[in-house]
Amino acid sequence: MLSFRSVSKIYPRSIVGLTDIDLEIGKGEFVFVVGQSGAGKSTLLKLVYREEVPTSGAVLVNGWDVARLSPGRVPYLRRHIGVVFQDVRLLSQRSVFDNVAFTLRVTEEAHRDLRRRVIEALDMVGIADLKDKMPFQLSGGEQQRVGIARAMVGRPIVLIGDEPTGNLDPQTSEDILRTFIDINRMGTTVLMATHDSNLVDTFRQRVVALDSGRIIRDELAAAYDDSPPLQARGHL
Amino acid sequence: MRLSSWSFYWSEAGRNISRNAVLALASVSSTAVSLLVFGLFIALSMNVAAVTSALEGQVGIQAFISDQVGATALQTMEKEIASWPNVKSVSYIPKGTALKNLVKDFGSQGNFFTPLSKDNPLLNAFFVKAKSPDEVPAVANHLKRLSGVSNVSYQAPVVDRLFKLVTVVRLVGLGIGILLALGTLLIIQNAIRLGIFARRREIQIMRLVGATDGFIHWPFLLEGMIFGVLGGAVSAAIIAGVYRLYTHVIRTSLPFIPSVAESQIDHLVVPAVVLFGLLLGYLGSHLSLRRVRV
Numbered sequence: 001m002l003s004f005r006s007v008s009k010i011y012p013r014s015i016v017g018l019t020d021i022d023l024e025i026g027k028g029e030f031v032f033v034v035g036q037s038g039a040g041k042s043t044l045l046k047l048v049y050r051e052e053v054p055t056s057g058a059v060l061v062n063g064w065d066v067a068r069l070s071p072g073r074v075p076y077l078r079r080h081i082g083v084v085f086q087d088v089r090l091l092s093q094r095s096v097f098d099n100v101a102f103t104l105r106v107t108e109e110a111h112r113d114l115r116r117r118v119i120e121a122l123d124m125v126g127i128a129d130l131k132d133k134m135p136f137q138l139s140g141g142e143q144q145r146v147g148i149a150r151a152m153v154g155r156p157i158v159l160i161g162d163e164p165t166g167n168l169d170p171q172t173s174e175d176i177l178r179t180f181i182d183i184n185r186m187g188t189t190v191l192m193a194t195h196d197s198n199l200v201d202t203f204r205q206r207v208v209a210l211d212s213g214r215i216i217r218d219e220l221a222a223a224y225d226d227s228p229p230l231q232a233r234g235h236l
Numbered sequence: 237m238r239l240s241s242w243s244f245y246w247s248e249a250g251r252n253i254s255r256n257a258v259l260a261l262a263s264v265s266s267t268a269v270s271l272l273v274f275g276l277f278i279a280l281s282m283n284v285a286a287v288t289s290a291l292e293g294q295v296g297i298q299a300f301i302s303d304q305v306g307a308t309a310l311q312t313m314e315k316e317i318a319s320w321p322n323v324k325s326v327s328y329i330p331k332g333t334a335l336k337n338l339v340k341d342f343g344s345q346g347n348f349f350t351p352l353s354k355d356n357p358l359l360n361a362f363f364v365k366a367k368s369p370d371e372v373p374a375v376a377n378h379l380k381r382l383s384g385v386s387n388v389s390y391q392a393p394v395v396d397r398l399f400k401l402v403t404v405v406r407l408v409g410l411g412i413g414i415l416l417a418l419g420t421l422l423i424i425q426n427a428i429r430l431g432i433f434a435r436r437r438e439i440q441i442m443r444l445v446g447a448t449d450g451f452i453h454w455p456f457l458l459e460g461m462i463f464g465v466l467g468g469a470v471s472a473a474i475i476a477g478v479y480r481l482y483t484h485v486i487r488t489s490l491p492f493i494p495s496v497a498e499s500q501i502d503h504l505v506v507p508a509v510v511l512f513g514l515l516l517g518y519l520g521s522h523l524s525l526r527r528v529r530v
Contacts, residue, residue, distance in 0.1 A: 049444070072449070079446035091438055102438075106447035108241050154445060 001027040001158065001189045002048060008059035009043050009213075017043035017214045021057070027157075030184040033193040034199050035210035041193035044210065047161050048191065049081045050074050062157060079107050082151030082188075086166035088143045090135040090150075096122070097131040100149045107154060108162045121153035122146075125179050137228065141172035148179055152188075159183055161192035170198065177203055241451065243251040252431045260463065263420075263427045263501060267467025267513055268414030268474075275475040275509040277409025279366035282496045282505075284402045291363040297366070297390040300359040305384040308465050311383065314362065320378065322371040323364055331358040352358050359386065417516060424463055424520025425527070432524065457521045464517025468510035476506055 002025040003113045009017035025031055033041045046052040047059045053067045060066070062080065069077055090099050100118045104111070112138065122128040125145040135143055144164055151159060161180060165173035177199050184190045200207055209217035253260045262529075299317075301310065310328065318326045335356050341347050366375045372390050379388045432439065442452050479501045486495050 075443075075446040075448045077446075078444060083444055089437065089441055091441065102441065103445040105244055106442045107450065108447060108450055149443070150441075 001025055001029070001062060002191065003042075003058075003060040003231055004047070005058045005060070007047065007054045007059055009040075009047065009052060010055045016209075016213045017052070018047075018054075021074075021213075021215060023208065023218070025189060028184070028187050030181065030190045030205040031192070032205055032207045033191060033210065034195060034200060034207055036195065038212075039210040040213040041195075041210055042162055043213075045083075045162050045191060045193055048158065048160060049078055049083055055166075075107075079109075079154055080157050082148075082154065082156035084144070084147045084159070084161045084164045086163040088144055088147040090143060092135050095131065096127070096133050096135070096138070096146050099135065099146055100153050103150050103153050107219065109154065117153055118149075121149040124152060124183070125149045132141050137173075140168050141175060144168065144172075145179065146174050148176075148183070152183060156188065158189045158191065161190070161194075163193050163195070165194065165196055165199065173199060174202065241454075245454040246459050247318060247459040252435065252455065252459050253462065255434060256427065256431055259427045259430060263424050263463040264466045264470065266423045267420050267464055267516060268470040270413070270420045271468050271471035271509045271513050272474055273416055274409070274413040274512065275471055275505050276478070277405065277413060278505050278508065279475060279479055279496070279501055281405045281409060282404060282500070285406055286494045286496050288399055288402055291391060295372065295391055297364045297372060297379060297388060298364045298463045299364060299379040299382070299385050300387040300389075301357065301361060301384055302386040305360075310360070310385060311388070313384065316382075317362060317364055317379070320375065322367050322375055324367045325365045326444055327363045331356050331360050334358045334361065341492040344488070347491070373503075417482045417512075420467075420516055424460050424517055425524040427463065428460055428521045428524040429527070431459060452523050456525055457518060460517035460519075460521030460524075461514050461518075462517065465510060465514065466513075466514035467517075468513025471513070472506040472509045475509065476502060479505075 002023070004021045004023040007021040007023075008019050011017050020215060021044070033044055034042050047054055047066070049063055050069065058065050058067060061077065066077060066079060077236060088164055091102065094102065097118055100121055101114055104114050104117060119128055119131070122131055125148050127145045127149070130138065130146075135146070138146065147164070148159075159180070164180075166174050168176060173196060180190055180192060181203060203234045206220045207217065208215060301313070305313070314326055314328055317323055335349065335352060335358055338358075339347075342348065362379075362381065364375060366372045376388050376390050379385055438450055476498075480498055483495050483498060486493055
C-alpha cells in the first residue's frame with residue numbers, strides 16, 4: 001500500500017528531513033511513527049500526501065509514484081488519503097455537518113447521498129448528535145472527532161494522523177486512538193505519528209522509530225521507549 | 237463540471253464579497269469610474285467622427301457670385317466649371333435657397349433670420365465639389381480667377397483639423413483608459429488577494445482533501461467578474477443617462493451639429509463597457525491567484 005524506496009529529503013539550507021528511508025506498509029496495517037521533535041515524522045507523512053516531494057528515492061502510494069504525479073493529478077491522489085492534524089483545522093464559521101460535508105463538496109463527490117455519507121462518517125466517530133453544533137461549542141476531543149470524520153467521509157484507503165492526540169488529555173487521547181483502531185479494523189491503512197509513549201504501549205501495533213531522519217527501529221508491538229538514542233537495529 | 241459545483245462557487249463568491257463588503261464596494265466603484273471614462277471617450281470619439289464625416293460629405297467649394305451676373309452668364313459659368321477635369325460636380329444655389337437652408341439649420345432659432353427674406357443679403361453661389369480633397373485648393377484658385385466671382389470659400393482645413401481631433405480624442409481616451417484600467421486591475425487584484433488571505437485556512441483544507449485548482453480558483457474568479465460587471469453596469473447606466481442629456485442639449489441648442497443616436501450608444505458602448513468590466517475583473521482575479529500561487 002505504502003512504499004518508501006531509498007527516500008531522502010533535504011530541505012533548503014541543507015536541513016536533513018529524512019535519509020535513505022526504506023519502508024513497506026501493507027494494506028490494512030496500523031503503524032505508529034515515533035521519534036522526538038525534528039526526527040522526521042511529519043516529513044515522512046507529508047511525502048505520502050505529497051505536501052513534500054523526496055529529494056531522492058521514490059514514494060509509492062497504492063502503486064502511484066507520488067513524486068512523479070503531475071500537479072493536476074495530486075488532488076486525485078489526496079482523495080484517497082485522509083489526514084488528521086494535531087490542530088484539527090476546522091472551519092470555525094461552519095457547523096460540524098458542513099465541516100465534514102466540505103470534503104465531499106469540494107471534491108464534487110457524492111452530491112446525491114451527501115447527507116447520508118456525512119451522517120455515516122459522524123456516526124463512525126460517535127458524534128452524529130453534534131452535527132448542528134459549531135466548532136467552538138465542542139471540546140478538544142469532539143473537535144478531533146470531527147477532524148477524523150472529515151478525513152474519512154471521502155472513504156480514503158489510507159488515514160494519516162499527524163500527532164492527532166498532541167493537544168488532548170490522556171483519557172481523550174485513548175478514546176481518539178480507539179477510533180483510529182476501529183477505522184483500521186474496517187480495512188483502512190493507518191499511519192500515525194505520535195510521541196505519546198503511553199498510547200504506543202497501550203495499543204500495541206507496529207512501530208517505526210525515527211531519529212535524525214533515519215529509521216532506527218521497525219518492529220511489531222514493541223514497547224515505545226522515548227529516551228534517545230535508540231540503538232539502531234537496521235530498518236527491518 | 238457539475239451544476240452543484242457552480243452553486244458552491246456562487247455561494248463562496250457571495251460569502252467572500254459580504255465578508256469584505258467595503259473592499260468590494262471600493263473595487264466596484266473604481267471599476268465604474270475607469271469604465272465611465274472609457275465609455276465616455278468612446279461616445280465622444282464616435283460623435284467627433286460623426287461630425288467629421290458629416291463635414292466631409294459637405295467638403296466643397298462655395299463660389300459666391302456677385303448680383304450683377306445675369307442668368308445667362310450664370311448658366312455659361314456653370315457649364316464651364318463642370319467641364320474642368322478636376323471638378324466632380326457643380327450645383328447652383330440661388331440666394332433664396334441659401335437663406336432657407338440657414339433658417340432650417342438654426343431650427344427653432346431660425347426665425348431670427350426671417351426679417352432678412354425681404355432684403356436677402358446673401359449671394360447666389362455655385363457649390364463645387366472637387367474630384368479629390370487634394371484638388372480643392374487648385375479648383376478654388378481657378379474659381380477665384382473667373383469674372384463675376386466675388387468670393388470663394390472652402391472647409392478643407394476644418395475637416396483636416398477635425399480628423400486630427402478624432403485621432404487626439406482616441407489617443408487621449410486610450411491613454412487615460414489604459415491608466416485607469418491598470419489602476420482598477422490593481423484594486424481588484426488586492427481585493428481578491430485579501431479574500432484569499434481571509435480564506436487561507438479553507439483553501440489549505442480544500443487542497444488537503446483533494447479539491448482541484450479549478451475548483452479552488454473559480455469562486456475568486458467569479459468574485460472578480462462580479463466586481464467588473466457591477467462596475468460596468470453602474471458606468472453603463474451613467475453613460476446612457478449622460479448621453480441622453482447631451483443629445484437633448486445638442487438637439488435643442490445646436491441642432492446643426494450631428495450626434496450619434498442614443499440607440500447606437502446603447503447597443504455598442506453599453507455592452508462594450510460591461511464586457512470590458514467583466515474582462516478586467518477576470519484578469520484581476522487571475523493575476524492575483526497566480527501571484528499568491530493558490
